[in-house]
Amino acid sequence: MEIHPLFSGMNSSTSGMTAQRKRMNAIAENIANIETTRTDEGGPYRRKATVLAEDQRFEVALDNSTHGKLARSDENHMFGRNEDKILSPLNGVKANIEEDPSAFREVYDPDHPDADENGIVKLPNVDLVQEMTDLISASRAFEANVTAFNATKSMMKKAIEL
16 A cells, blocks of 8 residues: 555645745735835835745656556646556645836835935835735635645544544
8 A cells, every 4th residue: 555645635735834834924024124115136125926836846747658548638637547656646836936026116205315306215016905915815825724734634544543
């Protein structure tokens, strides 16, 4: 009996929790720098955005070398199972932090030390409402992954009791 497939659900949940934690850290950094008009790189703080993608560290993706059996014809199709082995269990998710290229906010404040000759100050492209909404979303996604992890753990414990 193979043990590895039993843990694929836990691996997916764990990678999801890690990705959402990374996302929440980026959101916290954005909120902390919502008024930062001067950074080491020069100019105002630029919002950090989290990009989620499939993580293929757990297993190699299914390829067409399976003699046509269960080969994916569309990238959105799920992976299949061969008679001999699992071709690819759930892969999980990874989070990459990238800078948001959207324009900075501009306000008129001629008394601000970072104002240009026209009295315009460039502020970070961070919107507090959007950040709070993203924070709630990330928190709920984290909780959902914890619930899935605990459900998998519970099912494994019950299977051992049999």
